[in-house]
Amino acid sequence: MTTALCAGAYLHHMQIHSADPAALARFYADAMDMSARRLDSGDWLLEGPQRRVLFTEGADKALGFAAFACRDRQGLAAIRTRVIAEAADVLPSPSPLFAADAFAVRDPDGNIIVFGLGQPEAPRKGLRGPLQHLTLATKDPDAIEQFYVGVLGFAVSDYVRDEAGQITACWMRSNHEHHTLACFRRSTAGIDHHSYEAGDWSVIKDWCDRMGERRIPIMWGPGRHGPGNNLFVFIEDPDRNWIEISAELEVVHDRAANVWPHEEHTVNLWGRGILRS
Numbered sequence: 598m599t600t601a602l603c604a605g606a607y608l609h610h611m612q613i614h615s616a617d618p619a620a621l622a623r624f625y626a627d628a629m630d631m632s633a634r635r636l637d638s639g640d641w642l643l644e645g646p647q648r649r650v651l652f653t654e655g656a657d658k659a660l661g662f663a664a665f666a667c668r669d670r671q672g673l674a675a676i677r678t679r680v681i682a683e684a685a686d687v688l689p690s691p692s693p694l695f696a697a698d699a700f701a702v703r704d705p706d707g708n709i710i711v712f713g714l715g716q717p718e719a720p721r722k723g724l725r726g727p728l729q730h731l732t733l734a735t736k737d738p739d740a741i742e743q744f745y746v747g748v749l750g751f752a753v754s755d756y757v758r759d760e761a762g763q764i765t766a767c768w769m770r771s772n773h774e775h776h777t778l779a780c781f782r783r784s785t786a787g788i789d790h791h792s793y794e795a796g797d798w799s800v801i802k803d804w805c806d807r808m809g810e811r812r813i814p815i816m817w818g819p820g821r822h823g824p825g826n827n828l829f830v831f832i833e834d835p836d837r838n839w840i841e842i843s844a845e846l847e848v849v850h851d852r853a854a855n856v857w858p859h860e861e862h863t864v865n866l867w868g869r870g871i872l873r874s
């Protein structure tokens with residue numbers, strides 16, 4: 598059952614920890630074209646058009662939680678029912694941005710994933726770039742895939758597997774977008790990067806110009822990923838969290854998951870790649 602996929606869940610906001618959340622708030626306000634305000638909880642809330650990030654005091658680069666909004670109440674209720682049926686714990690939502698009907702789950706790495714309903718957003722000006730996906734670093738991508746697919750009902754769009762058949766990378770979707778959550782095999786668990794979807798190449802150029810004006814270096818790209826076929830650039834924030842700005846991410850309707858050879862998926866492909874069938 599593709600419960601999360603049927604619920605049309607999308608990455609609505611995230612909370613990231615930092616030893617200096619005020620410094621991160623200043624960086625995102627300036628670089629990522631967002632407004633910053635301090636909440637009663639002490640968190641910094643950064644908001645731009647269709648993008649929201651919370652920063653709270655803690656260990657640098659740790660994920661507080663990732664919050665997915667569902668299309669409607671039925672979708673939200675279906676995920677809760679599915680989680681209970683799979684014998685996973687339903688936890689209280691830690692998010693100040695969702696209402697009381699939101700709830701959370703804990704994945705095998707201890708990441709807190711929240712599901713709720715988004716509130717209507719007043720029109721905002723700013724560069725296009727809705728918050729779009731979170732990529733986790735994990736020592737055990739097979740366990741991550743089994744949780745998000747087997748317990749929550751995400752669908753797999755693409756895999757990378759090693760010679761032993763173990764997953765080294767996995768891109769999973771919870772709506773029509775190629776991935777809303779991904780994981781890479783790493784030596785430590787946590788956030789690998791999070792991403793904003795600029796829509797088309799000309800807007801990525803505008804983002805690059807914005808970074809250039811601020812002397813913020815582009816760390817990787819421009820390039821085009823194999824899985825997802827999206828154009829990308831990466832920058833990093835003062836805590837060295839990697840931020841992706843993406844465009845032209847594949848829309849998936851009903852295709853089967855692809856498997857990519859390990860050596861092909863991370864290079865700048867510019868639309869070219871080799872699929873292992």
Ligand SMILES: [Fe+2]
Nearest residue numbers: 732790792841
């Ligand atoms: Fe990404």
